[in-house]
Amino acid sequence: MKHVRGPLCSIDVGERTAETEDIDDLLESYIGGRALGTKLAHDRIPFDADPLGSDNRLYFATGPMQYSTMSFTGRMSATGLSPLTDGLLSSNAGGFLSRNFTGTGYSAVEITGASDELVIVHVTDEGVEFEAVPELEEATVPETCEYLEDEHDLGSEHTTVIGPAGENDVRFASIMTSEERAFGRGGLGAVLGSKNVKAITFDGDSTTEIEIPPLQMEIHGEAANSDSPMRDQGTTSVAEYANMVEALPSYYFSELSFEGIEGVSGDRVEEKKYKKGTCSSCAFACKLPTRDEESGLETEGPEFETLMAFGPNSGVDDIVDVMKSNKLCDVYGLDAISCGDTVAAYLASEDEFGNVDLIHDLVEKIAYREDVGDTLAEGVDRVHEELGVENWSVKGMEFAAHDGRTLNGQGLAFATSNRGADHMYAEFYPYEYPLVDADDAFDKSGLEGKPPKVVELENINAIKDSAVFCKFSRDFLSEERMETLLDADYDELLALGGEVVAMERHFNNQRGFDRSDDRLPYELPEFEQGLDEYYAERGWNDDGTVPEARFESGSGAAPADD
Numbered sequence: 001m002k003h004v005r006g007p008l009c010s011i012d013v014g015e016r017t018a019e020t021e022d023i024d025d026l027l028e029s030y031i032g033g034r035a036l037g038t039k040l041a042h043d044r045i046p047f048d049a050d051p052l053g054s055d056n057r058l059y060f061a062t063g064p065m066q067y068s069t070m071s072f073t074g075r076m077s078a079t080g081l082s083p084l085t086d087g088l089l090s091s092n093a094g095g096f097l098s099r100n101f102t103g104t105g106y107s108a109v110e111i112t113g114a115s116d117e118l119v120i121v122h123v124t125d126e127g128v129e130f131e132a133v134p135e136l137e138e139a140t141v142p143e144t145c146e147y148l149e150d151e152h153d154l155g156s157e158h159t160t161v162i163g164p165a166g167e168n169d170v171r172f173a174s175i176m177t178s179e180e181r182a183f184g185r186g187g188l189g190a191v192l193g194s195k196n197v198k199a200i201t202f203d204g205d206s207t208t209e210i211e212i213p214p215l216q217m218e219i220h221g222e223a224a225n226s227d228s229p230m231r232d233q234g235t236t237s238v239a240e241y242a243n244m245v246e247a248l249p250s251y252y253f254s255e256l257s258f259e260g261i262e263g264v265s266g267d268r269v270e271e272k273k274y275k276k277g278t279c280s281s282c283a284f285a286c287k288l289p290t291r292d293e294e295s296g297l298e299t300e301g302p303e304f305e306t307l308m309a310f311g312p313n314s315g316v317d318d319i320v321d322v323m324k325s326n327k328l329c330d331v332y333g334l335d336a337i338s339c340g341d342t343v344a345a346y347l348a349s350e351d352e353f354g355n356v357d358l359i360h361d362l363v364e365k366i367a368y369r370e371d372v373g374d375t376l377a378e379g380v381d382r383v384h385e386e387l388g389v390e391n392w393s394v395k396g397m398e399f400a401a402h403d404g405r406t407l408n409g410q411g412l413a414f415a416t417s418n419r420g421a422d423h424m425y426a427e428f429y430p431y432e433y434p435l436v437d438a439d440d441a442f443d444k445s446g447l448e449g450k451p452p453k454v455v456e457l458e459n460i461n462a463i464k465d466s467a468v469f470c471k472f473s474r475d476f477l478s479e480e481r482m483e484t485l486l487d488a489d490y491d492e493l494l495a496l497g498g499e500v501v502a503m504e505r506h507f508n509n510q511r512g513f514d515r516s517d518d519r520l521p522y523e524l525p526e527f528e529q530g531l532d533e534y535y536a537e538r539g540w541n542d543d544g545t546v547p548e549a550r551f552e553s554g555s556g557a558a559p560a561d562d
């Protein structure tokens with residue numbers, strides 16, 4: 001099996017030390033990216049760690065595909081204990097960081113400890129340096145990127161940065177790269193903030209080579225010539241369809257379609273798009289640099305999920321208002337899905353849907369934890385009772401779109417996902433809209449035949465996050481092609497993906513997660529039976545836990561010195 005190469009760089013920001021560690025044996029078994037990060041996190045983060053404590057650890061890792069120039073590979077993975085879900089999770093970001101990360105020569109970088117002053121960590125192929133930056137306290141993401149450009153001649157494609165939200169431990173703070181791309185879901189920005197790390201830069205000229213088969217060029221060519229609507233409208237190309245089939249959460253999940261969809265449709269986004277946008281090496285180029293000529297507002301996006309959260313779910317029907325919300329989330333370093341849903345919860349509690357001035361004010365207040373923003377910074381799960389609204393979250397994570405009340409298989413996938421109500425964990429929704437071949441499609445209603453498919457999709461997405469492939473490679477990456485590119489049997493890949501999911505689940509079990517956390521805020525037909533089938537397919541216990549025997553050979557325990 002192809003795998004990433006290079007030692008682990010382990011950085012203790014409290015002690016200001018950095019050590020390299022040969023982990024070749026792990027690399028051969030765990031490819032890279034999310035699988036590698038999850039294995040390291042599972043074995044090294046104490047099961048009882050505080051997500052915002054010095055004993056939490058954060059892992060950045062690429063995979064073997066980042067050594068190719070193929071489309072759909074401009075992404076990388078971050079893994080840690082989430083302050084939002086209280087469980088182990090990985091988050092994935094696009095942009096241009098992944099290639100610069102490979103330039104350091106490391107397979108993965110581990111951040112542990114906590115600094116007593118705000119620092120930037122510079123990681124290069126020549127070592128690690130620490131820079132105290134008290135002057136950057138509460139600096140925004142663009143301000144910090146400007147500093148790194150001016151003082152270190154490092155463009156934002158070399159950087160991971162947190163904004164005020166990360167410094168202020170907002171539970172859904174993101175880690176930003178290339179200024180507008182985010183390790184968004186799960187609050188890993190707050191983990192960096194709790195360690196007093198404002199930014200990490202990656203640079204170097206490491207010449208490590210990993211041979212990738214020529215098939216990569218064929219896929220690259222197909223991506224360049226694709227006529228997919230995503231190339232014009234990105235993920236928002238599905239907005240009107242989702243609305244039509246009633247899978248678009250609106251007015252804080254009280255409705256499933258939005259009468260103002262025309263104002264926030266994919267067509268409106270395309271009208272605002274002023275140039276092509278992409279990630280490193282990707283000819284598919286689905287990103288959305290947008291500009292409003294009248295106000296001069298520029299941002300990247302919104303993507304569909306942000307559009308849902310700050311548009312229909314907040315009662316907003318003007319794309320420029322959603323663009324501004326999107327921009328503010330990037331500037332302050334906030335996950336736009338969780339932030340939008342949490343703002344929508346507040347709007348529901350105050351009967352203020354559509355109040356765009358209030359919405360934009362709330363985003364800023366959340367980032368700085370000012371006034372009611374201090375409450376909202378905790379996320380829907382922790383504040384819904386205080387607000388007097390329903391708890392629209394799973395395992396503490398706010399919902400993405402593709403509503404499970406209509407797309408029942410996606411609903412099951414929201415429930416079983418180890419990282420909560422995120423659409424990319426299993427990514428079942430394309431099979432129910434359907435956006436796949438008729439032979440592969442499922443009827444939206446019911447769960448018949450779906451639990452094994454949820455398992456398969458969770459497993460293969462874990463491999464995509466490890467290789468690392470972008471999930472939007474779906475139409476270009478058949479089973480046979482994955483086998484060729486990764487030099488592995490598809491069944492072998494599925495088995496490893498299953499182990500990644502089981503490691504996450506096992507870690508979370510030690511923190512008290514079980515079947516009672518695989519819950520939705522709505523009823524689904526035959527849901528309990530669906531859960532039973534899902535656990536049986538995975539070989540897990542009926543209570544949603546992983547049999548201890550799976551992890552009794554040394555893994556699953558933090559090192560003795562922890």
Ligand code: SF4
Pocket residue numbers: 071072073074075094095277278279282283284285286287470471472473
């Ligand atoms: S398909 Fe889109 S998100 Fe994925 S790597 Fe290419 S440009 Fe980035």
